Amino acid sequence: MSAKIKVEKLTKIFGKRPKEILKRLKKNQSKEKIFKETGYTVGVKNVSFVVNEGEFFVIMGLSGSGKSTLIRCLNMLNKPSAGNIYVDGEDVVKYSPSQLREFRQKKAAMVFQNFGLFNHRTVLGNVEYGLEVRGMTQEERKIIALETIESVGLSGWENKYITELSGGMQQRVGLARALANNPDILLMDEPFSALDPLIRRDMQLELLDIQSKLKKTIVFITHDVNEAFKLGDRVAVMKDAEIVQIGEPEDILNNPSNSYIENFVRGTDRSKVLQAKHIMVKPNAMVNLKHGLKVAIKEMESNSISSVFVVDDNRKLEGIISIDSAIEAVKNKRTFREVLTQDYFTTDEETYMEELIPMAIDTKYPIAVINENRKLMGIIMRVSVLSGLIQDHSI
């Protein structure tokens, strides 16, 4: 993993003479004190972090915590008062106006909370905008724009004006406008906050889909914890212009670094955040099909378990066998394969605990976590799904 964006000691102060305020910050004066005494707002205070290539990086925090200020620094819509922003090793802060334009045209595109669409243009005209600004010919940009419009599911709406579209569709246009530029980086400032919950869910899934296909580096802002944990590979939590914790969702969930985050996280539904890969365990016992029934019985005996997953040489899942059917098969001289059952649930690593709950209730075996080649990656004990439910309510 290589660093795509590296932010170092970034500070943004709103006001005419930030230099004096920087001195106050150096003396460790608080944001409130500075505001009271000078009237200057510290939007972002000494923030450092790295976003890796292809990463989905979420910044969350309450209203006014400085999220927008921070993301707008990343493409210099806000000019930082101090600090550096390296993108692919180049310091964006030092860019000349024309370098900055090129950066915005090719490398980082933005999606806005209130869409920021042009209501004097059609859907097509909006999506073409970035390419038009670059000086691409009309034929070329139309081809690309139409493809992008299709990829966000708006085919047939190209010639409609923005005001004829619903909110969800408008934000699809916003997304398409950004994607049409084929940027490495997508900057998204609360893109789904203005949408109603159902449409929001669709858009989230679609964004994940796009991300897995196109491997963009995404910096995404939200004030919704569930959204942050659902989407983010890593999440940064902001408070009072500073980042107070960065980590993978389950780290933050399990080890909130202070009470602010604990409060923030309290409302989250773990089953919507934790995925199979987070709760699965290494299968400590499993049997190769060709080793035979006797080995299987021994394996169960030594691990004191009543069933065991059966795999082939490549750890491809063949089935499960219980102790009863194994003993019966030995008695009646039946083959291993004959007594294997398929009466268990499988899932992939990405499945949310939410969806595992009904399975866990419905089966007596552990749930097998497999990859796309049916290779056994791990197992989920019923108890870890069902007890998680209880934990969740007792937080």
Added chain:
Amino acid sequence: MNTLFDFPEFFTINIGQYVESFIKWLIHNYDFFFDAIKEGVLWFLLHARSVFMWFPWVGVIIIVFILGWKLISWKSGVTFAGLLFLIGAMGLWDEMMLTLSVVLVAVVIACLIGVPLGILIAYNSRFGAMVKPVLDAMQTMPSFVYLIPAIMLFGLGSVPAVFATVIYSTPPAIRLTSLAIKGVSKEMVEAGNAFGSTKWQILTKIELPQAFPTIMMGINQTTMMAMAMVVISSMIGAKGLGLNVLQAINRIDIGMGFEAGISIVFLAITIDRITQGIADKYKFPK
């Protein structure tokens, strides 16, 4: 005690004299400049006039009907066509066309000056603060006053008429353009910036299209003010409906005065509704 009642004579400043010598100085030193303007405007006027005079009256009426119909409703189309027909029926068709050519040339020049100035004012509030009192003065100064420098600079005829009309009618174009540009949603401009637009691209691809309906309203007002100058400008030699009104005053001919006057009203209504219609047509919901 008298000094408190009668303004002291020793205290008079002869501002008028300064203005006069300023204009004279202009004429003396920038002769070539005003000559060039005069030539340009005259060329424009003559061409506009010959196109208008050449154009068949039926064609004009049909065009006006179609504009009214497409922009507003077929009833409006019929009304406007009817109004112009009436002017023709009063025997004032050619006069109307002459008036129209002066108004058109003045409005085009007013827009060429007014829209860019409006943009500048929107971009630079200090410049705006400087220009605003001048605009106020231009609009409140009795329009007759413009006739004097107009004559001094350009002599008699249609060119000084256009000059006076332009000065009188440019302010709304400036004002509404700057208002419109300042009113463009910050978010849209920001989106434009976020996609790496140049300043020129922001202006031409976002701000001007967004501002267009309001700018059209400014042009509509400019046109109306130019129409209001028709009679006044005929005092310095512009031909057309205004001249008929003047002659009617001289002869105390009520009939002639009424016909020419009502023709100006009809023409003004038609132009007003059509330009208003264009402004409305391109208004998009915010």
